[in-house]
Amino acid sequence: MENILEVKDLNISFHTFSGEVQAIRGVNFELKKGETLAIVGESGSGKSVTTKAIMRLLPPQNSEIKSGEILFDGKDLAHLSEKKMQKVRGKDISLIFQDPMTSLNPTIKVGKQIMEPIIKHQNASKSEAKKRTLELLSMVGIPNPEQRFEQYPHQFSGGMRQRVVIAIALACNPKVLIADEPTTALDVTIQAQILELMKELQKKIDTSIIFITHDLGVVANVADRVAVMYAGKIVEIGTVDEIFYNPQHPYTWGLISSMPSLDSTEEELYAIPGTPPNLLHPPVGDAFAPRNEYAMQIDLEEQPPMFKVSDTHYAATWLLHPDAPKVEPPAAVAKRMKQFQAGQEGQ
Template identity: 65%
Template structure:
């Protein structure tokens, strides 16, 4: 598969009263056509800022790009003007936001919000755009779309609002769809329906997806590859099977240990002790060193380089250095049950 998006050494900061907050620090990853890449990590790890940067939605100021590039179709998005970005947003790269109730305009009908992008980017007439809107609502599983398209967001349930957001995001057949915590505010039954819908739509449209989430349970059945993010950095990448069955970074072990197990084992969840680093004064070494039970002196003083575990798995941890002591994956990080999608 061809690479459709390439992020190289991306850094994003925010000027605040407390100083410069380095929210994203040297992030690098690639996205292939028809692929779903999940970016996972705790709140404050830099996931959403990375996602918003791909569409240049980070408010500037106070935000600013301090390094790196975002290549889409061979062109660097970081260097584009706001006017040039207007022709990309919604057309080539689209986004499903975390809370559809605050993302949808309460004063406009759902149909008008779908039609906006179609009229702007596809040069459709209002009648054509509304006809396409009905098709999109039907595609995302909203019943009676002819009537629903005339309604306002407050007349939709939470799950239906999220489906409407997906319809808006897919209206112009984008090449890349960014889903920022798309199931956070939904109950587990609706979560499953939304994730199933995204997979079905990807099969039909071929859209590449970046899934931002803190929930590894969502990742298991929704993604092909995973990037684990912590302290503004990506600390491990790999296929879903590699991350779930052969994780190499202690932070990934901690995330897996905090997942509920369905294999009849201990019901006690394993919390990661401590707090994420202050990115106004980021550590000079591994960002996870102060919370890592296996940390060595070198972890605090020097940032680890990426080690290639396999052709598809990379890890930034000093434990993979040949001079480091051997550490086994803790039992709490071993995933039981059915083999996950990968």
């Protein structure tokens, strides 16, 4: 499949009173046409910073793209002028934020907010934009679109507001849709509805999706490929089956082990020990080493390269070096893998 977006050796820093925070450190990935790529990791791992850099929405006063390329449609977005980026944002690449209430203007009717990108990017008349808006409201599952068109965001529930935000993001049939934890602010039952809606819409409009989440359980149902981020780096990337059935990085093992399960008999849920490193002073070796019970001396001295597991699966861990001792994933990982497989077979 053809790549629609490529991120190459991206390095991003934030300049603070304490010094330079190296938030993104050499990130590489590509997004293929029509696929969903999930980026997972703990808070602070760099997921949202990476995607906001693609949209060029990082604060200009204290953030800096130090090096790297963001290639889209033959253009390097990392070095595009703001004027040219305005033609890309909302038209070719759209973003769904976490909290629908802060994404919508409370003083403007919902219909007008959906119409705005259609008029701006597609030079549509007001009547054409209204017709398209009513279609979008219906498409995202909002009943009585004519009536809802005239209402304000406070008249919608949280789930319905998120549907409106999705309608705005899809207004111009973007080639890439970035969903930044779009279900975090919603309750569990509404989360499932929104995720199902996104899968249906992707088939209808044939867009590529970057799905940001800290919840591996969500990933299993929506993604084609998964990139695992830690401390500003991608530490493992592969198809969803490879990440769940054959995870290679100890951090991925930790994330899978910490997934809650309905049939779990453990009294306590597993948690990865320790905390992520301070990126004001990034570690010399593997950033995960202080939290990794399988860490070797080399982990403290040198960053591991991306080792190839298969044509689609790579992981940055010294455990994949030919001279490294053979280490099996923890029992909790094997258990979660079986549960995941049973869940997939039961669908």
